Amino acid sequence: MYEFEYRRPASRSAAAAQSTADTRYLAGGQSLVQSMKLRxxxxxxxxxxxxxxxxxxxxxxxxxxxxxxxxxxxxxxxxADVRRMIPALADLAGGIGDPMVRTMGTIGGSIANADPAACYPAAVLGLGAQVRTDRRTIEGDSFFKGLFETALEPGELIVDVRFPALHRAAYVKHKQPASRFALVGVFVSRGPGGVRVAVTGAKSCVFRAKPLEEALATSFTPEAAKAIRLRADDINSDLHASADYRAAMISVMAARAVAIAATR
Ligand SMILES: Cc1cc2nc3c(=O)[nH]c(=O)nc-3n(C[C@H](O)[C@H](O)[C@H](O)COP(=O)(O)OP(=O)(O)OC[C@H]3O[C@@H](n4cnc5c(N)ncnc54)[C@H](O)[C@@H]3O)c2cc1C
Structure with missing residues (x-):
């Protein structure tokens, strides 16, 4: 680990005042500290x-x-509020990592980090959430920009995330067994604005799967999801799973999510 200075302000304005061009905010430390340890x-x-x-x-x-x-x-x-109003979000949070990661890790840290296999980004896109910062409100659809890249500017602080209440939604992930990150994770919702399908773990950044959204807008059934075959050209391929396997798993996870969402 390289040397650094540590500050612990008691207010948002003090945090902003202490932020320089080369400052990082420390939340739960579950991603940042590991990455600093590895230099x-x-x-x-x-x-x-x-x-x-x-x-x-x-x-x-x-x-x-x-x-x-x-x-x-x-x-x-x-x-209890999240469970009552957006059960899919309570399920998603309860399935992140292990008890230590869940006790330390935060929603702000997770979405600011924008890990390509993280779970919360799928909920932000899958529900059409809004990210509020100390400077502005950013629509979830335009928050994630690429691999570990977001719309946040240097020093911009996430204050909170606003999710529309929606029962008919579910998140299902095919877990990487060691970390429990998503090899492929799919968040499906059906609300007043239509059907949303957000996929994590499969590309450099979370994305909405339009072919699945179109099919599910016509028929919100597991069969309709399973019938969609996504192209594997730009899907991640690594030692854990090939691009073809991940592409196939997107339809399978979407079908499972629809089966849960449809009963809510
Ligand atoms: C073993 C293990 C398993 C995991 N499994 C999963 C999993 O299954 N699913 C999953 O989604 N995640 C998983 N994670 C990641 C975990 O969810 C982390 O909590 C998350 O990635 C980072 O959150 P944090 O609060 O620890 O942020 P930190 O590590 O403290 O910070 C991460 C980044 O966000 C920035 N940041 C933090 N807060 C803010 C803010 N308010 N405004 C602006 N920038 C901010 C920091 O500067 C830093 O760049 C796992 C992590 C570990 C170690």
Whole structure:
């Protein structure tokens, strides 16, 4: 690990004031600290967000749930409001990593990190969420830009994520057995805006699978999902799974997600 300076502000404004061009925010540390230990990431200053009370917590109104950036996966998975209003999101959070990762890791850290196999990005796209920062509101559809790349500008702080309440939704992932990241994960939802299908683990960045969305808009059934064969040309291929296998698994995971969502 390279040397760095550590700060722990007590407010958002202090965090922004302490942020320099070479600063990184520290949330649960579940991705950042590993990457610093391996010297893949170097930063002159870490600004720990753990002391900022108003970045934590879950609030629900009639038609949405808003989750503070520093809310842990465990808190989202255990939230009665999330379970009641968006059960698919509670399931997703409860299935991330292992108990230690869920106790430390946060929603803000997960989406800012934009790991290509992370689960939350699929929920952000699959539900059409909004990401609120200390500077603006970013639509989920335009938040993820590429491999570990988002629309965030240097020093921009995620404050919370607002998800529309939606029952008819589900997330199913084919797990990498060691880490439990998604080899392929599919989030399906059907709401007033239509059908959304978001896929993680299969490309450099989470994406919406339009052929599946079109098929499911006509027939919201597992059979309709299974009948879609996605092209494998630009799908990830590595020692865990070939591109052809991942492409086939997208339809299989989508079919399983539809089977769950349709009963909600
Ligand atoms: C063994 C293991 C298994 C895992 N399995 C899964 C899994 O199955 N599914 C899954 O989705 N994830 C998985 N993860 C990742 C986990 O979900 C992490 O919690 C997540 O990637 C990062 O969240 P964090 O709070 O730890 O962020 P950190 O590691 O602290 O930060 C990550 C990045 O986000 C930035 N950041 C943090 N908060 C903010 C903010 N509010 N505003 C702007 N930038 C911010 C940081 O500067 C850093 O660049 C796993 C991790 C481990 C170690």
């Amino acid at each position: 893949l990431t170097q930063s002159e200053r870490l600004v720990d967000l753990g002391g900022i009370a108003d970045l934590q917590g879950i609030t629900a109104d009639r038609d949405s749930v808003t989750i503070g950036a520093m809310t842990t996966h465990a808190a989202v998975g255990a939230s």
